[in-house]
Amino acid sequence: xxxxxxxxxxxxxxxxxxxxxxxxxxxxxxxxxxxxxxxxxxxxxxxxxxxxxxxxxxxxxxxxxxxxxxxxxxxxxxxxxxxxxxxxxxxxxxxxxxxxxxxxxxxxxxxxxxxxxxxxxx
Amino acid sequence: xxxxxxxxxxxxxxxxxxxxxxxxxxxxxxxxxxxxxxxxxxxxxxxxxxxxxxxxxxxxxxxxxxxxxxxxxxxxxxxxxxxxxxxxxxxxxxxxxxxxxxxxxxxxxxxxxxxxxxxxxxxxxxxxxxxxxxxxxxxxxxxxxxxxxxxxxxxxxxxxxxxxxxxxxxxxxxxxxxxxxxxxxx
Numbered sequence: 001x002x003x004x005x006x007x008x009x010x011x012x013x014x015x016x017x018x019x020x021x022x023x024x025x026x027x028x029x030x031x032x033x034x035x036x037x038x039x040x041x042x043x044x045x046x047x048x049x050x051x052x053x054x055x056x057x058x059x060x061x062x063x064x065x066x067x068x069x070x071x072x073x074x075x076x077x078x079x080x081x082x083x084x085x086x087x088x089x090x091x092x093x094x095x096x097x098x099x100x101x102x103x104x105x106x107x108x109x110x111x112x113x114x115x116x117x118x119x120x121x122x
Numbered sequence: 123x124x125x126x127x128x129x130x131x132x133x134x135x136x137x138x139x140x141x142x143x144x145x146x147x148x149x150x151x152x153x154x155x156x157x158x159x160x161x162x163x164x165x166x167x168x169x170x171x172x173x174x175x176x177x178x179x180x181x182x183x184x185x186x187x188x189x190x191x192x193x194x195x196x197x198x199x200x201x202x203x204x205x206x207x208x209x210x211x212x213x214x215x216x217x218x219x220x221x222x223x224x225x226x227x228x229x230x231x232x233x234x235x236x237x238x239x240x241x242x243x244x245x246x247x248x249x250x251x252x253x254x255x256x257x258x259x260x261x262x263x264x265x266x267x268x269x270x271x272x273x274x275x276x277x278x279x280x281x282x283x284x285x286x287x288x289x290x291x292x293x294x295x296x297x298x299x300x301x302x303x304x305x306x307x308x
Contacts, residue, residue, distance in 0.1 A: 011265075012265055012266050012267070013161070013167075013265075013266075014154060014157060014158055014161075014266055015167075021150070021153055021154065022150075024153060024157075024171060024174075025146060025149045025150045025153055026146075027175070028149050028153075028174070028175045028178050028179075029142055029145055029146040029149055031175065031179070032142075032145060032178065032179055032182050033142065035179065035182050035183055036137070036140045036141070036142050036145060036182070037140065038140075039137075039138060039139055039140035039185075040139065040140030041140075042140075043139045043140055
């Protein structure tokens with residue numbers, strides 16, 4: 001028995017007349033007209049905007065550049081800002097250890113700091 | 123512009139802009155396979171036509187969400203199968219068995235005609251007892267003449283699965299024919 005002996009016994013149930021298919025296609029397309037119409041209307045609003053979008057983009061970029069270029073620079077201050085205070089002025093006035101550590105010419109050892117703290121009394 | 127040679131996705135793009143000609147070409151391109159698939163779910167051709175129309179309308183309404191980088195055909199047939207399945211669930215009288223509308227043609231030779239009628243009835247009987255997917259694959263490929271790969275896409279199956287279904291369907295039908303021949307010779 002061949003591979004497909006049944007084939008000749010069957011007939012396609014799909015219509016063969018081209019007119020049937022064109023009629024059915026027309027029916028489907030015509031009934032879809034409201035949806036197609038809504039797409040056309042949406043497109044009519046969007047298309048001009050889309051067509052001019054490169055020009056609109058270019059104009060927006062140019063406007064941004066011009067705006068940045070024409071912003072006046074901040075005016076220079078007439079008086080210079082005061083110098084930062086020295087470190088020893090930031091210390092509490094009655095802190096002899098800190099005064100000695102910060103203001104001393106050489107690093108203090110720990111025993112000297114203890115003497116300064118106690119006012120020289122052991 | 124002749125739209126017949128335009129790709130599906132270009133037609134989709136134009137249909138999305140409301141071009142009825144583009145949508146019409148898209149419909150014409152897939153109408154025959156769509157009706158063949160729909161008829162596997164619907165009991166009559168009229169019902170199948172309604173399913174196809176519904177599927178095309180749903181596809182049209184879904185175009186704004188369609189990924190233009192993907193092929194149209196599998197997307198459309200997925201919609202069609204969903205529409206058909208939902209309709210089949212709604213109509214309990216629908217079965218996944220479609221019976222030919224036409225009876226065997228009358229023949230000049232009554233004996234031949236009777237034999238052919240018997241043969242057809244036997245094959246139809248075999249078709250009717252096939253599992254639905256075997257019957258569908260056999261019918262679409264071997265009766266309606268669609269390519270196996272195309273049918274796989276229409277049904278959302280792998281090509282190898284379609285081949286397997288066809289092979290099993292043929293084996294069942296061969297047995298049915300053998301039985302008929304044996305009965306005739308006996």
